[in-house]
Structures are given as C-alpha cells and as structure tokens.
Amino acid sequence: DSSTQASGNNGSTIAISGSTSVGPLAEKLAAKYSEQDNANIEINQIGSSAGITNAINGVSEIGMSSRDLKEEEQASGLQEVVIAYDGIVVVTHPTNQVKNLTLEQVKQIFTGEVTNWKELGGDDMEIVVVSREDGSGSRDAFQEIVDYSSGELVKSSIIASGNGNIKTTVANNKHAVGFISFEYIDETISTIDINGVKATAENVLEQNYKLSRPFLFVYKEGKLTDAGQNFIDFILSEDGQRIAAEAGAIPVK
Amino acid sequence: MSIQTNSVEIGKANKRKYFLEKVSSRVFLICALLSVISLLLIIGFVFYKGSHPFLVEGYSFIDFIFGTDWVPSEDKFGIFPMIVASIFATIGALIIGVPVGLFTAIFLAEIASKRLAKIISPAIQLLAGIPSVLYGVFGLAIIVPFLQNTFGLAKGQSLLAVILVLAIMMLPTIVTVAETAIRAVPNTYREGSLALGVSQIGTIFKVVVPAAKSGIMTAIVLGLGRAIGETMAVILVAGNSLIVPTSLTDSVRPLTTNIALEMGYAAGTHQEMLFATGIVLFSFILILNFVLAKISAKGGN
Amino acid sequence: MRQLKDYVLRGLLWLSVLLSVAVLVMIVGYIFVKGMNLISFEFIFGDYSPTGGGGIWPMIVTTIYTIIISLVIATPIGILAALYLQEYAKQGRLVKLIRFATESLTGIPSIIYGLFGAVFFVTTLKMGMSIIAASLTLTIIVLPVIIRTTEEALKTVPQSYREGSLALGTTKLQTLYKVILPSAMPGILSGIILSIGRIVGESAAIFLTAGTVAALPESLFSSARTLTVHSYLVTQESGDIELAAAVGIVLIVIILGINISATLISKKLNKATNK
Amino acid sequence: MSTAVMERSESLVMEENQTVKVQSQMEIKREEKASKITVKDLNLFYGEKQALYGVSLNIREKEVTALIGPSGCGKSTFLRTLNRMNDLIDGVKITGDIMIDRENVYKNNDVIKLRTKVGMVFQKPNLFPMSIYDNVAYGPRMQGIKNKKELNQIVEESLKGAAIWDEVKDRLKSSALGLSGGQQQRVCIARAIAMKPDVILMDEPTSALDPISTLKVEELITNMKKDYTIVIVTHNMQQAARISDKTAFFLNGEVVEFDDTDTIFSTPSDQRTEDYVTGRFG
Amino acid sequence: MSTAVMERSESLVMEENQTVKVQSQMEIKREEKASKITVKDLNLFYGEKQALYGVSLNIREKEVTALIGPSGCGKSTFLRTLNRMNDLIDGVKITGDIMIDRENVYKNNDVIKLRTKVGMVFQKPNLFPMSIYDNVAYGPRMQGIKNKKELNQIVEESLKGAAIWDEVKDRLKSSALGLSGGQQQRVCIARAIAMKPDVILMDEPTSALDPISTLKVEELITNMKKDYTIVIVTHNMQQAARISDKTAFFLNGEVVEFDDTDTIFSTPSDQRTEDYVTGRFG
Numbered sequence A: 001d002s003s004t005q006a007s008g009n010n011g012s013t014i015a016i017s018g019s020t021s022v023g024p025l026a027e028k029l030a031a032k033y034s035e036q037d038n039a040n041i042e043i044n045q046i047g048s049s050a051g052i053t054n055a056i057n058g059v060s061e062i063g064m065s066s067r068d069l070k071e072e073e074q075a076s077g078l079q080e081v082v083i084a085y086d087g088i089v090v091v092t093h094p095t096n097q098v099k100n101l102t103l104e105q106v107k108q109i110f111t112g113e114v115t116n117w118k119e120l121g122g123d124d125m126e127i128v129v130v131s132r133e134d135g136s137g138s139r140d141a142f143q144e145i146v147d148y149s150s151g152e153l154v155k156s157s158i159i160a161s162g163n164g165n166i167k168t169t170v171a172n173n174k175h176a177v178g179f180i181s182f183e184y185i186d187e188t189i190s191t192i193d194i195n196g197v198k199a200t201a202e203n204v205l206e207q208n209y210k211l212s213r214p215f216l217f218v219y220k221e222g223k224l225t226d227a228g229q230n231f232i233d234f235i236l237s238e239d240g241q242r243i244a245a246e247a248g249a250i251p252v253k
Numbered sequence B: 001m002s003i004q005t006n007s008v009e010i011g012k013a014n015k016r017k018y019f020l021e022k023v024s025s026r027v028f029l030i031c032a033l034l035s036v037i038s039l040l041l042i043i044g045f046v047f048y049k050g051s052h053p054f055l056v057e058g059y060s061f062i063d064f065i066f067g068t069d070w071v072p073s074e075d076k077f078g079i080f081p082m083i084v085a086s087i088f089a090t091i092g093a094l095i096i097g098v099p100v101g102l103f104t105a106i107f108l109a110e111i112a113s114k115r116l117a118k119i120i121s122p123a124i125q126l127l128a129g130i131p132s133v134l135y136g137v138f139g140l141a142i143i144v145p146f147l148q149n150t151f152g153l154a155k156g157q158s159l160l161a162v163i164l165v166l167a168i169m170m171l172p173t174i175v176t177v178a179e180t181a182i183r184a185v186p187n188t189y190r191e192g193s194l195a196l197g198v199s200q201i202g203t204i205f206k207v208v209v210p211a212a213k214s215g216i217m218t219a220i221v222l223g224l225g226r227a228i229g230e231t232m233a234v235i236l237v238a239g240n241s242l243i244v245p246t247s248l249t250d251s252v253r254p255l256t257t258n259i260a261l262e263m264g265y266a267a268g269t270h271q272e273m274l275f276a277t278g279i280v281l282f283s284f285i286l287i288l289n290f291v292l293a294k295i296s297a298k299g300g301n
Numbered sequence C: 001m002r003q004l005k006d007y008v009l010r011g012l013l014w015l016s017v018l019l020s021v022a023v024l025v026m027i028v029g030y031i032f033v034k035g036m037n038l039i040s041f042e043f044i045f046g047d048y049s050p051t052g053g054g055g056i057w058p059m060i061v062t063t064i065y066t067i068i069i070s071l072v073i074a075t076p077i078g079i080l081a082a083l084y085l086q087e088y089a090k091q092g093r094l095v096k097l098i099r100f101a102t103e104s105l106t107g108i109p110s111i112i113y114g115l116f117g118a119v120f121f122v123t124t125l126k127m128g129m130s131i132i133a134a135s136l137t138l139t140i141i142v143l144p145v146i147i148r149t150t151e152e153a154l155k156t157v158p159q160s161y162r163e164g165s166l167a168l169g170t171t172k173l174q175t176l177y178k179v180i181l182p183s184a185m186p187g188i189l190s191g192i193i194l195s196i197g198r199i200v201g202e203s204a205a206i207f208l209t210a211g212t213v214a215a216l217p218e219s220l221f222s223s224a225r226t227l228t229v230h231s232y233l234v235t236q237e238s239g240d241i242e243l244a245a246a247v248g249i250v251l252i253v254i255i256l257g258i259n260i261s262a263t264l265i266s267k268k269l270n271k272a273t274n275k
Numbered sequence D, E: 001m002s003t004a005v006m007e008r009s010e011s012l013v014m015e016e017n018q019t020v021k022v023q024s025q026m027e028i029k030r031e032e033k034a035s036k037i038t039v040k041d042l043n044l045f046y047g048e049k050q051a052l053y054g055v056s057l058n059i060r061e062k063e064v065t066a067l068i069g070p071s072g073c074g075k076s077t078f079l080r081t082l083n084r085m086n087d088l089i090d091g092v093k094i095t096g097d098i099m100i101d102r103e104n105v106y107k108n109n110d111v112i113k114l115r116t117k118v119g120m121v122f123q124k125p126n127l128f129p130m131s132i133y134d135n136v137a138y139g140p141r142m143q144g145i146k147n148k149k150e151l152n153q154i155v156e157e158s159l160k161g162a163a164i165w166d167e168v169k170d171r172l173k174s175s176a177l178g179l180s181g182g183q184q185q186r187v188c189i190a191r192a193i194a195m196k197p198d199v200i201l202m203d204e205p206t207s208a209l210d211p212i213s214t215l216k217v218e219e220l221i222t223n224m225k226k227d228y229t230i231v232i233v234t235h236n237m238q239q240a241a242r243i244s245d246k247t248a249f250f251l252n253g254e255v256v257e258f259d260d261t262d263t264i265f266s267t268p269s270d271q272r273t274e275d276y277v278t279g280r281f282g
C-alpha cells in the first residue's frame, strides 16, 4: 500500500494528473503496478486540460487526457500514447420502453428533431436530452461519431459534468436520455443498442459498435523518466491491458 | 525636537510598551492589507487571462456580453443567457434566503428558550460544513424530482431549483452571523422599549433589529457571497442549458457554473473566455456590494 | 391592527425557524439514510483502494490537516486585520478599501480561487500540488469571513470597556488582549466555525491546488485528497451517491466534534473572564 | 423578618386612623385618593438569592411615593416588579400579590397594557440608537399614531415637559446618543411622558442631572402629580422630602418603614430609619 | 468670550494677592502646595462643534478641585482632557496647553505614564466583564505585578478604601456585573485607587450612590487629599462645598469663575455663579 512503501522507495515518484474519466482506470493500473515495482505513483484527477497544462509546464510528468490534443498543445512538444479505449453508451431511465435506436435516430434526438419518445416507439412523453459539457472528451467523440456539431445540440438540453452526474440525472428522470462510459453502467439506468448492436467491449473491438474514444497519456518530449516509461510499458503489456479490460475499458489491441 | 525630549522622558518600561504598540499596529495593518493584496492578485490574474481575447485576439466584448450563443468548439462566445440567469438566481436566493435566515436568527436570539436555541443554533452551523456537492446531490435527488412532479415538468432542473438550493446554502451563514449580532444588542434597549408597553415583537423589529443593523448587513453580504460563489451544488440542479430564462422552471446556466463546468477541459481561447466570464461575474459582485453598501449607509441615517 | 401584525410576524418567525429546521433535518436525514449502510470500522480507518471496498482514512487525515493549517494561518491574520480596521484605523479611505476588498472576496467562486491558487501557489511559488498550497488558497477564501465576523464582534464591545482600561494607563495592546478580545470571543468563534464549514465544504479550490492523490500525505508538500474532494469525484464520475453520502456522514461527525469543542473552549474562556 | 414588617405596617395603619380622627379636613382629601397600587407580602428571588422579603405597601392614586434606602437594598428591584420588568431576567421568582387598579399584575397576562399604563424611567439613560425625535415618538408610533402633526405635538410637549426642549429643538433629527448623560436622561423622561401613562416609575431619574435640570424635573413631577401616580427611587433625601407625599425606607430587601414623608423625616418610628435619614446631607 | 475669561482669572490672581497680604498664615500653607496642573487657554472641538472655550485653570497639589455647572456645559469634556481620554474620540481637536508637573500633556507622548499618574472614575460605572477581584487587580497586573500576595493586598486595600470591601469580600471571584449600580461604581473607584495614582479625576463618582456610601466615599476623598490631587465633577453643591478646596463653575464651555470653594459659595464675583449656586438645594 502506497503510504508505507512511499517513504522507502528509491525516490522515484511518478506524478500524473488530468482527466477524471481516465483517472479511475489509471489508479487501478497504478495500484497493480506498485505491487510488483515499488514505484510511488501520484494520480490527480483534475480534468484533461489542467493535466495537459501540468504536463507542459512540468508540474506533472504525465498528463491524462480523454480528448485529442489541440494544435497549440501539440506544438509545445507533447507526445501522446493511447493506453486504452473507452466505449460510450446511450442510456435512459430503466422504465423507458425504447431499447434500440439507429445512429440517425440518436442524432435526431440530440439535435432536437425528435422531441417525443412516442415517435421512437416509446410512451407519449417529452424527451429530455442530457449531454456533457463542451470540451469533454466523451462529448467530442460522441458528436463526431453520431455526426452533429455542438451548435446543433438541442438548446434546452441539460448539461451535466462527468459520467456520474449524467447517470444520476438520467436515473432520476424517466424522460431523460444521455451517454456515459461503459465502465459506469449499472442497474439504475438502461442501455440502448445502436443499430441492433449491444454496447459491449467485444462489439467495439470487432468494430460493430461505433461509439468509442481513446484514453491518452501525454508527456513532454524528453521529460519522461525511466520510471514513467516503465509504467507506460506495463500498461501496454498484456497484464496491463487485462487490468484495463477488467476495469471496464477496452484494450488497445 | 519633541522626539528628543520624549526619549528622555519616556521610562524604560513604557518605551518597550510603545515599541510593542508601534510594531503591533504595523503588523495589524499588514494583516489587513493582505486581503487587499489577495484581491488585487486575484483580480489581476483574472483580468490578465480574461482580457486577452479582446485585447489581442480581436473578439468583441459587446458580442461577448450580449451574444446568446455559447459554443466554444465553434468559436462562439456569448454569455447573455448566463448573465440573466445569474441575476435572477441571485435575486431569487436573496428574496427567499434573507428573510428566512434573518427570521430564524431573530427567533433563535429573541424568542426561543435558551435550551431550544442551544440545540438549533449549532445544528444550523452544522449546515455550513456540509460540502456543497452534497447539497447538489440532495437537490438533485429531492428538490429536482419534487419540482418536476409538483409542476408536471419534463425536467426539474431549473432556475427555481437553483434558487432553492442557494437559499438553503445561505442559511447557515446568515443565521449564525445575524444571531450573534442580535444577541449583542444591549438589554437596555429591550427594557426601554418594553417599559413603554411595546410588545415583544414590536420591540424586536423596531429597536433590536435596527440596533443590530450593521451585523445583519454583514450576514447578508457573507451569505450572498456564499450564494454567488457557489458552483458545485448549482451545477447539479441548474440543468446548465444555454437559454435565456423566461420562467422559473427553465433550466439555466449561471456564470459561475459556466466557469466550473468547462474549466476542466477548456484550453486556449475557450479557457480565456471562461476567465472573461469571471471578469463579468466579478463586476457583478462589485456592483452588488456597492449597492448593499449604499443601502446600509442609507439605513444608518 | 397592531396585534394582528404582531401575530403575523410571530407566525412568520415560527414558520422560518420551522423551515430552517425542516431543511436541516431533511438534508442530514437524507445523507444518513443514503450513506449509513457503508459506515464501518474498515470504511473509516481503512486505506483507500481504487478497486473498491477500501476506506477513507487518508482523506480524513488530509481534511484535518487542511482545517488546521488554514485556520492556523487565517485566524490570526483575520483577527489582527479586524483589530486594525476597528481599533486602529481612522475610518477613512484605506479602511473603506480594505472592507470593500474583503467583501468582494467573499463572492468570488471557489473555482477561481482554485485556478488562482494553481497558478500562484502551485506553479509560481513552486509549492507543487500540495496540502500547503491548498491551505493557503483556503486561507484567502475564509479570511473575509473571519475579518467581517470579528469586526462585528468588536463593534459590540462597549466603548466604556476601552475607556476604563486605557484610563488605567494600559496600552492599547493590553486593552485589546485582556478586555476587548475576551468579550468579543463568542462572535469571533462563530466566524471561525463558519470558516471551518467553508474549508470543509470546499472542493473546486482544493482539487486544483492539492490534487486528488488518495494516499496518506507524507508531508505538507504532498498532494492529497480531502473528504469533500472525494465525495465530489465520486459523485461526478461514478455517480455513487451512497459513497458520497457516507463520506458526508463522516464529515458531519467531524464538524460536530469541532463545533462542540469550540463551544467548550469558549465556555472555558468565559469562565476564566466572567467568574 | 417579614412578619416583623407586616406587624409594623399594620401598626402604621392604626396610627394613620388615629391621625385621621384628629385632622378631618386632611382626611377628606386623602379619601378621594383611592389606592392605586397594593402590594402584599412580596418576595423576590434572583435564583437562590432573595432580594425582597415580604414587602407590603399601599400606593395611592395621584401621589408621589418615594423609595429610599442604601445601595443594594432592593429599591430598583421592587420598582421593577410593578411593571414586571423583572420578567426579563432569567431565574427571577416572585411570590405575593401586586394589585394595580384592583387587577393582579402577576395574574393578568396583558403585560403590554400594564406597561402602557405604568411608564418607567431607568437609572441609566437608555435611549435607542435613533434620532431624538424618533426616540420620543417611538412609543406613540407603536401605539398606532401616524399623523405627523399629532406626533410633532406629542414630541414637543413631552420634551418641554422634561425640560429639554430648548436644548434639543434644533437637532431633533440627530442621534440621541450624541447627547450628554444628563441630556439623555431627560429625553428618557420625555419618552416616558409621551405615552401619557397612569403611573410613572422613576429609578433615580435625576441622579445624572445638574441642579437646574433637577429642579425642573422636580417641578415637573410635582405638576404631574395632578394626573399621574408616581413612584420614585432616590438617594437624595432632600428630594424625597421635597416632592413626595409618602416615603418607604428599604433596608436589606425589607420595608422598614412606610409612612407620610413628613413623618418619616421628622418623627420616624424605627430607629434604623432615623439613623438613615439623619445622616442627612446631600 | 475667551478673553473675558482670561481677564477674570487674571483679576482673580490679583484679588488673591491682596488676600495674601492680609492672611499671612494661610499663605504659607498655600505656598507649600505647588501647582500640579496648569491649564492655559484650552479650546476643544468635537468636529465643528466647540465644547470648551479658552479654559484656564490652576489646580494645586493635594487639593480637591470641584467642577460644577449645568448639564452639557463641558465638565466631563474638560476632565477628560486632563488624562487625554478625548484622544479616543474621532475628530476631537484641542488647542492650548495643559501642564501636569510642568510637563505638557499634549506635547509629551507618553500617554501611558500620564494615565498611570492620572487615574479616572467615570460617570457611568464601567467595570469589565470579569470577576470583582480581576477588575481591581487589572491595572496592577498590567503594570507587571504578578505576586499573588501583593495583588491580594492591593485588592483588599483598594476595596476597603472604596467602602465596598464588606459587601463583596465573600464574592470576589464572581462577576462584577452582578452588582447593583452603586456597588459597581464603588468597585470602579477601587479599581482606580489600586493604581496608586498622583491625580484622580472623578466624573460624578457618587451620582449613583446612596447617602451612606456617598458619605464614605466623601470621607475617603478627604482622606486621600493627603496623598492625591483630586479633580471631581459633581452636580451636588453641598458635596462640592463639603469636600473641595477650590471650585470652578462652568457654563457653556467656559469657566465663569474659579476660586476658593468658600468664596464661590458665599461671595461669588459673577452674577451667573451666584444664580447657579443659590438655586441651592439637594
């Protein structure tokens, strides 16, 4: 456990900060990794941008991002590694009759073309769209694949920050529809198949299920320590990827 | 000249006392200035970051203030809906939170038995320590569904929910500070009024409360600060929709929420625009404080 | 007419206090109902485990650290500043400016304090994400609360105490320390209690400056996670309301403990001065 | 102890009757004046500590009754039982009866009516932090008087009555707390007068006043006797002698002697009274 | 106006000289007593408002000087200039000189020494919210006296000196605010005495006291004269006559007349003084 070994190790601390969606996975990986190598890994979940900024100005060795790097960020010499993929699933209230949608229907919902569940074969009730905030990695990926822009998002949609808040919001409102990462699926919400395909890791890997996005580690070129490199190697190893899969993420290969 | 004679006349023991006196008053001054320095640093920081788009990148400040579209990924930055939402939310929270808080404080200080007050006051102070996230969760789990069901809405996330949560969050500050102020009013005032055959209620509202005015204003200012500065709870119950609210049941995105919601993922111009949102919020706070100061000065005469 | 007015006002007073108490009971009740199941010895004293089932001991320790450090810095500064404003300064421009500054500070959203702290303490002063950086940020957040409540408390101390003491040839400092501060103590204490609430309840300003490392902090320069940040992360990412509420219960108990000891201390002080 | 007092006050009644037989003209005058306040066997405790022991007094309408006695003997405490100001102090216990106009003050729960009827001026001036005008107009306003002219008139009359009008007429709107102690006390008197009460209780109302204002206030009291029943605590023997009809001498929470002022100051029946009043000076 | 006063005080000096020639024995006694406090052409303003006009006085060592005059005439204000208590009030402006022991009070910046030397008892009792003991021990403690025996002795002596020891000796450790007004004021006097000052200023110190305590305090003042210079504000003519050596009559912020107490009360040279002191009563 980290507190006891921390003082005794060879002094190499790997400071990692960034995305709150990558964070829990990174914590699990770090916990397993420090069992075999007595490295001290600090993980701070403070948002992708703050993590990237920290990686650029050296507050952290590694930044975690759930979104792609902006041009100016790449220009400042950042390297990126995909450590896993994250599947995104459309969710509704458990009582909702609608269980399957086409990608086109999803787009119609989120752009406000369809506003009542009855048009989709459900009960006669208004649709309440729940989306992530502008800049969120999940939202970027979701919009890109479903194919609408932020400007098209229906204006009255509820904006929730984080998977947990979307889940809580949807679980408490039978009108609602939103999207979250695979790893947060539980019985409080119901998942929607897209074009008849279930949201599972296998389906993502076989490219039958389209909604997914990469989890990134970023670091400044030449600033990665051996310890940091070892940790990344561990993540990309078979062991590491198995742990990622157990945590609900989708392995790189 | 006089200094020379003084140094002869002031005894050794007193010299030390005066020295201490001088040093301590300097130290006190420095402490007082610390808050000014912090404020200046923070203002400087926010302005430095927030003015960049307008001074360097050529964005129009007018469009920023009056624009109704906020789509950072498409380079649209208009915060008009949020300004309106902030104003409504603040006023609403004031209208509900201040009277309830003040009346509660008055009750505890003047009417409740000592025993009752000894139980309720600390309990209300306890409310001050509950993390705002939990207020948000409470709001999301109790207030939002309640509003949704009561008004038959598709969603309960709304201006009204924000107002209620903020009013609740103001309570501990207002009650605690106001109660202390009211208790400090000298008993002779109460006696003077009661002896004139004025009822207890009359005495409270005409003599005691006015005498505690300064403390009550502080209570309001601090409570308001809590309400304006609050983010985490509001994010959960506001809905954060980007529409100009026309009714209490519309979901809204106040300025603070906008900053907290997107800061984690914002970079470049987007981030600077969030700081610019901070500038607007800041001006909003300054104006409010100014107005409150005017009101309290007026009440003073 | 007057009687009616009295009845109405009295009714409103009762209504308000009932409302306040109802809200209190509902919130605390909700938190306890949601979170009580998770409370166990292991939950409170166990180490955190990212794979679930662990405890929150590191966060409890971190929370207590931040409370203590922030208060140790903010309380003396705040009280001394208030003393300056009330007892020393000529009520002129400077005082108005300082007062305006403190009032304005109370309204700034904590996320801005957090970002400021991240740039100023963490990066510029090279403290790194750490408990100390967070505590300094928190200090700025609670300073206005302490200054204003102390000022109010000082205002209520009768002028005759000051005169009585000074006329005995004591210095201002002695007067403040021996007579003024003791009789202003209850007011100051309620300001401190409010500040503790603010410190404990803060999340945004803390996770940007102390980070979210879920391990027992080794020193003040370690990054660490407070209870509130923990419940924030849990709510935000996994939506695990039970866990967030369980953390809330622990917080409530901690605050209750602090408030009770604060009252006891003030009673003791009062006994020392009054009896 | 308290029984001793009872006996004494009974014997006083007897003496009085004898006097009456002699001075018939006096008697008629007296009879007109009904008993306004009757106090019977009053005991008062501050928590454990007893401050009044079996006090019995009979205060007549439209007379001035003076309460004298050394510091701490319970004069203020007694005075404050008459308008139930002691209700405000925690842990005060009272036994015995006080009747004002045949109504038992402690059985009837309308304290507001009681205090409207029984005005009070305190030992330390206790003006509100408002303007002078608002202080005096406070009571009438709370009674529902809104008419500006009427209020102006009440304020002016009351301030004149308290011999302070000339000093403050030009700054009625400025804060009352800026006045000197003596000025403040006179405004307090004005504030009480403004309520036009039946009974006025005064707790050393002139102890902070200079002789000239004191004289004015004493004249005022003597004038007010026509309309009001006045109970006044004073340390000033001369004052008691000058303005009061009856005097009660308090000692250690007991009434040692209660009689016509003349009698108390010329031929008191109790040695302690004599000792006290002949330490005459001041 | 102030010149008028100056002239008068000059003429007083002349008169005095004449008297001296006659009464040579008196003179010797007087000469022993050096001038302790010399006030020259003192003006005081509360902001715009002038409260003292060209006050000039000469207060002698080990004498009691009484200040009399109607309410609001500036007695308290004047008294508070002597130990610079007016420094605490914002916007107070002072011109003129006050010399104590040949030191200019307003030029020398050692207010602590000044106030240690010049003790004060206020018009309203202003005890601290501490025990009776702590109130009296407060000053000595602040001077650095820590020895318990020494403190006990100081407290006992001072309380005895203020004629309150017997009443409080059993509850020295209980709050001073539980005492009656008169008791509180005497503890205030004890608190001042505890500092063993040179000069004691008293602002109506007995206005809240009963005659017996007043008598005790007056005796005390007369005794203290041996060691202290005392300046006392009083509304009580008799008191002034009884205990003071010199009396100053204030009116509207001016000193109308300052002379031997006997002279002031028997043959005042100013009509206004005569008017005031022959409204004699109380």
Ligand SMILES: Nc1ncnc2c1ncn2[C@@H]1O[C@H](COP(=O)(O)OP(=O)(O)OP(=O)(O)O)[C@@H](O)[C@H]1O
Pocket: D046, D049, D051, D069, D070, D071, D072, D073, D074, D075, D076, D077, D078, D089, D123, E178, E179, E180, E181, E182, E183, E208, E209, E210
């Ligand atoms: N609130 C109180 N609690 C406890 N004891 C009290 C309280 N008020 C007064 N006493 C005590 O009761 C006794 C009577 O006090 P009271 O004030 O009536 O005296 P008084 O005759 O008015 O004296 P004075 O002439 O000094 O005003 C005193 O011994 C006093 O210490």
Ligand SMILES: Nc1ncnc2c1ncn2[C@@H]1O[C@H](COP(=O)(O)OP(=O)(O)OP(=O)(O)O)[C@@H](O)[C@H]1O
Pocket: D178, D179, D180, D181, D182, D183, D208, D209, D210, E046, E049, E051, E069, E070, E071, E072, E073, E074, E075, E076, E077, E078, E089, E123
């Ligand atoms: N702080 C103040 N600000 C403005 N005016 C004041 C202040 N204190 C006193 N005064 C005014 O100065 C004048 C002198 O007041 P002072 O208190 O010296 O009178 P006094 O002779 O002591 O009267 P009293 O016998 O009633 O105590 C009064 O007119 C009073 O209103």
Ligand SMILES: [Mg+2]
Pocket: D075, D076, D077, D123, D203, E180, E181
């Ligand atoms: Mg009394």
Ligand SMILES: [Mg+2]
Pocket: D180, D181, E075, E076, E077, E123, E203
């Ligand atoms: Mg005075």
Ligand SMILES: O=P([O-])([O-])[O-]
Pocket: A019, A020, A021, A022, A048, A066, A067, A132, A135, A136, A137, A138, A139, A162, A163, B265
């Ligand atoms: O992973 P996100 O929080 O950026 O959606």
